[in-house]
């Protein structure tokens with residue numbers, strides 16, 4: 404059996420982690436201190452392209468019990484996207500600013516050092532965390548003394564120094580922006596320098612991260628079997644689409660396995676994980692009844708992951724579920740009015756439907772919820788109406804003047820990383836040796 408994702412994963416070399424004990428990084432100490440009981444703790448689950456129009460019928464059919472339970476007890480609504488581009492939206496969710504303000508506007512960005520006369524010079528580079536011009540939630544929380552765990556979020560490579568940890572996702576390149584993709588969403592590459600912060604992040608023994616990666620790979624293969632079981636064109640015209648979807652399942656499952664373990668071992672005040680697979684499968688398969696069923700089966704897998712993540716956090720944790728845009732079926736087309744949000748917790752006004760928010764509402768609302776002063780420079784204010792009257796009276800919004808600007812720069816090592824990953828993708832037949840995307844047969 405031709406299995407691109409196996410090849411991809413087998414081709415990854417192994418990150419050997421040392422468990423070096425307590426060390427200081429910048430101003431942060433590892434391991435992070437235990438979260439205090441004083442403020443709300445948050446589990447934020449980002450699910451790219453999740454849409455109530457797809458979710459609600461599945462809730463009624465009893466196919467996604469964990470999301471059903473969340474929604475039943477939550478304040479929820481729809482989200483208007485601030486961009487038509489996923490990395491831009493997720494960065495807006497994390498910063499509270501518009502893409503033109505935070506600087507992550509697409510999957511790739513022009514290489515500032517591009518030289519058209521130099522054949523080795525590459526015009527496009529994958530967007531990176533260094534290109535972001537605004538502080539993200541994890542920067543603000545870290546500065547305010549809260550701990551964070553960030554896993555798989557868009558455009559977070561190289562991993563940033565935070566009070567806690569970050570498992571960044573490497574390389575998200577796009578067909579449209581650079582003509583040069585094909586991974587689309589970021590991936591966990593165990594041998595990438597700066598992929599993990601702090602570098603000595605250990606999970607009990609030096610092989611744990613590799614083992615979790617292997618576990619994620621195996622669960623992703625099982626997911627592939629399940630999602631495509633009985634799929635009529637599995638060996639035919641759509642076989643390439645299946646191959647192109649496997650890597651997204653693997654990325655989700657690897658981030659999920661690592662994230663769940665980190666949640667258990669190193670609880671933080673704020674923990675966020677990002678899952679890309681629904682968006683990818685929506686692009687590849689939606690559009691007919693049988694294809695929509697493929698999408699629904701992956702919703703079931705996402706629902707299981709959500710249930711397992713919730714099962715390992717303390718009961719008083721506020722759970723936030725969010726997408727960046729919706730998916731209109733059949734099509735599929737992105738629905739930029741149809742993203743979702745949901746907050747569930749004791750402080751939340753359960754059953755409240757806020758109708759519509761936008762991607763910029765998350766950051767001030769999350770800061771407010773966690774008892775952190777809200778910077779006055781943010782374009783939006785907290786969505787206080789999501790919370791109980793009494794809780795709002797006890798927790799008035801506090802505002803603060805603070806700079807949210809950040810010095811942006813090109814990725815630290817530029818083309819050597821790009822060339823290596825492009826070569827891997829080229830070896831797998833995703834792109835040509837020049838980096839141009841290739842039609843897969």
Ligand SMILES: [Zn+2]
Nearest residue numbers: 451489682727
């Ligand atoms: Zn998206």
